Amino acid sequence: MEKSPIDASLPLAASQQAKQSRVRRSALGVLALIGTSYLLLSHGIFGTLRHRHLGHWHHRDHFKAGCVQPDPIFPSKNDDLDKLQDFIGSDTFRNATVARMSGAVQVKSVSFDDLGVIGEDPRWDVFYDFYAYLENTFPLIHEKLQVEKVNTHGLLYTWKGSDDSLKPTLLMAHQDTVPVPPETIGAWTYPPWSGAYDGKYVWGRGSSDCKNQLIGTLETIQLLLEAKFEPRRTILLSYGFDEECSGKQGAAKLSEHIHNRYGDDGIAVIVDEGSSSEESWGTLFFKPGTGEKGYTDVKITIRMPGGHSSIPSDHTSIGVLSELITHVEAEQYRIYLDDENPYYQQLQCGAAYSPEFPKKLKKLLSRRRSSKNTCKAKPDHLAIEAAKQGPEVKYLMQTSQAVDVISGGIKVNALPERATVTINHRINIGETSKVVHDRLTKLAGHIADKYNLTLHAFDGKEEPSSVILTETRDALEVAPVTPTDGSVDGPFKVLAGTTRALYGEEVVVSPGIMTGNTDTRYYWSLTRHIFRFGPGYAPGEGSWMGNIHTVDERVNVQSHINSVKWFVLFVRNMDEAEF
Numbered sequence: 001m002e003k004s005p006i007d008a009s010l011p012l013a014a015s016q017q018a019k020q021s022r023v024r025r026s027a028l029g030v031l032a033l034i035g036t037s038y039l040l041l042s043h044g045i046f047g048t049l050r051h052r053h054l055g056h057w058h059h060r061d062h063f064k065a066g067c068v069q070p071d072p073i074f075p076s077k078n079d080d081l082d083k084l085q086d087f088i089g090s091d092t093f094r095n096a097t098v099a100r101m102s103g104a105v106q107v108k109s110v111s112f113d114d115l116g117v118i119g120e121d122p123r124w125d126v127f128y129d130f131y132a133y134l135e136n137t138f139p140l141i142h143e144k145l146q147v148e149k150v151n152t153h154g155l156l157y158t159w160k161g162s163d164d165s166l167k168p169t170l171l172m173a174h175q176d177t178v179p180v181p182p183e184t185i186g187a188w189t190y191p192p193w194s195g196a197y198d199g200k201y202v203w204g205r206g207s208s209d210c211k212n213q214l215i216g217t218l219e220t221i222q223l224l225l226e227a228k229f230e231p232r233r234t235i236l237l238s239y240g241f242d243e244e245c246s247g248k249q250g251a252a253k254l255s256e257h258i259h260n261r262y263g264d265d266g267i268a269v270i271v272d273e274g275s276s277s278e279e280s281w282g283t284l285f286f287k288p289g290t291g292e293k294g295y296t297d298v299k300i301t302i303r304m305p306g307g308h309s310s311i312p313s314d315h316t317s318i319g320v321l322s323e324l325i326t327h328v329e330a331e332q333y334r335i336y337l338d339d340e341n342p343y344y345q346q347l348q349c350g351a352a353y354s355p356e357f358p359k360k361l362k363k364l365l366s367r368r369r370s371s372k373n374t375c376k377a378k379p380d381h382l383a384i385e386a387a388k389q390g391p392e393v394k395y396l397m398q399t400s401q402a403v404d405v406i407s408g409g410i411k412v413n414a415l416p417e418r419a420t421v422t423i424n425h426r427i428n429i430g431e432t433s434k435v436v437h438d439r440l441t442k443l444a445g446h447i448a449d450k451y452n453l454t455l456h457a458f459d460g461k462e463e464p465s466s467v468i469l470t471e472t473r474d475a476l477e478v479a480p481v482t483p484t485d486g487s488v489d490g491p492f493k494v495l496a497g498t499t500r501a502l503y504g505e506e507v508v509v510s511p512g513i514m515t516g517n518t519d520t521r522y523y524w525s526l527t528r529h530i531f532r533f534g535p536g537y538a539p540g541e542g543s544w545m546g547n548i549h550t551v552d553e554r555v556n557v558q559s560h561i562n563s564v565k566w567f568v569l570f571v572r573n574m575d576e577a578e579f
């Protein structure tokens with residue numbers, strides 16, 4: 001990064017910035033007026049002469065209309081609260097936050113795929129320790145806020161606002177981490193539960209997924225309490241404890257509890273862990289996750305007669321299964337960019353604001369009217385061109401399939417009676433699990449016909465000599481897409497305006513898409529406005545998250561500090577919003 005938009009703006013108190021911004025804005029307003037009249041005049045006077053020139057303007061405007069960047073939003077002046085931003089930038093806070101995050105990492109709150117019942121399986125009990133740690137670390141919160149334990153270890157904090165007509169702001173994170181495989185412990189630079197601090201990063205399992213967000217949101221509330229903030233809008237903190245292994249015990253139960261209290265669409269906005277900033281096409285983007293791909297695991301079993309290997313059939317169940325897998329992999333799902341796909345808006349943002357946005361993509365983008373016109377049989381040229389940027393981009397617009405687990409055969413002198421494969425899929429926006437299941441049913445049907453086997457596709461039955469398709473767990477459909485029109489007064493505008501207030505107007509806030517899933521999968525009914533967002537960023541420090549789920553996980557402390565500044569501003573801005 002050559003330009004560092006944050007350098008100049010961060011040390012300023014929000015109020016000072018607000019003043020500057022107001023001046024800038026009014027100056028811009030005058031310029032804009034002059035500019036508009038110039039355009040009107042020139043168009044009027046020079047008519048067709050100017051036509052070509054204006055054509056270009058229209059393109060840029062067209063893209064900008066698809067990616068409106070709200071002005072920076074600052075809360076109204078309040079000396080005590082404005083001082084917080086300076087304090088968060090101080091050494092005192094830095095030292096304290098390092099200690100808090102390090103302490104959180106040192107509690108081994110691991111969740112495992114095979115956990116038993118809460119209260120019976122002792123591996124859950126570490127969450128008592130984690131809660132004790134939070135109680136000790138944030139005494140004021142535990143004194144002033146309502147704390148509810150949901151399903152033993154789920155934590156819901158409520159800071160009640162004075163105005164019941166305003167829907168709550170809900171901040172989320174999870175208490176659990178993925179395990180550390182014992183054979184990898186030696187490969188860590190610092191031991192995985194040390195919470196070591198090297199002057200720049202706090203290291204350890206969970207440091208960036210996502211105890212940073214959990215501690216950061218609690219720090220935000222603690223600071224606001226200390227500064228005597230009096231919310232109009234209720235603030236909720238919701239922390240699950242099994243996000244890394246489905247969220248069924250934590251998020252699912254917390255969501256039910258919150259739903260009982262506030263009902264459908266009863267929450268104004270949700271911010272959960274998620275994506276962060278990224279430089280694309282020469283521009284610094286913040287990309288809150290506003291969509292999530294769906295998910296389905298399909299298991300296919302071939303059952304065929306056994307017998308002695310000395311008199312085999314031409315094809316055993318393993319051979320037949322292999323043939324089916326070959327057909328599955330011979331063709332991929334189509335590359336397709338739905339109008340609703342957040343990546344579509346991201347492309348418009350790039351075209352509108354990024355100097356290095358590829359010309360060819362821009363051309364295709366300007367020709368495109370609606371994905372509804374790209375009929376299913378025809379290739380989606382825009383998506384196909386965009387996919388050339390690499391597999392990480394391609395799979396934002398394509399259902400993925402990965403043949404991940406296979407088994408079959410028991411003994412080398414016995415014909416295998418069963419062979420089984422499990423295929424993982426992440427479902428593209430605009431498609432459903434049915435698209436995947438239908439395709440596999442068709443391919444399995446051909447194989448069943450060819451080898452005279454009975455097909456049981458998702459019907460819960462099986463018999464000898466058959467091809468059986470089942471889901472190994474319930475499919476998760478594509479998440480509802482969060483509205484992200486920056487010109488409309490709503491949560492996206494507040495989120496983007498807060499981000500640009502903190503990091504400068506040079507940054508672009510664009511919707512992003514998650515290829516994984518967070519605990520928000522259980523929260524869809526509570527609000528349409530879900531953002532999976534880690535708002536931390538520090539110039540020159542690279543991404544704040546390091547090595548999630550693997551050796552040497554760590555979090556950048558300066559980014560974490562800035563994320564706390566962001567949360568404080570965001571909560572205050574939401575508090576002043578009228579929707």
Ligand SMILES: *[C@@H]1O[C@H](CO)[C@@H](O)[C@H](O)[C@H]1NC(C)=O
Nearest residue numbers: 090091092093094095096098
């Ligand atoms: C922060 O910690 C460093 C290193 O331990 C120490 O040198 C410094 O004095 C501390 N600063 C404050 C303000 O506590």
Ligand SMILES: *[C@@H]1O[C@H](CO)[C@@H](O)[C@H](O)[C@H]1NC(C)=O
Nearest residue numbers: 450451452453454464465466
């Ligand atoms: C196909 O299987 C059925 C019963 O499983 C059997 O009756 C029939 O003879 C088989 N047909 C062929 C062509 O093998």
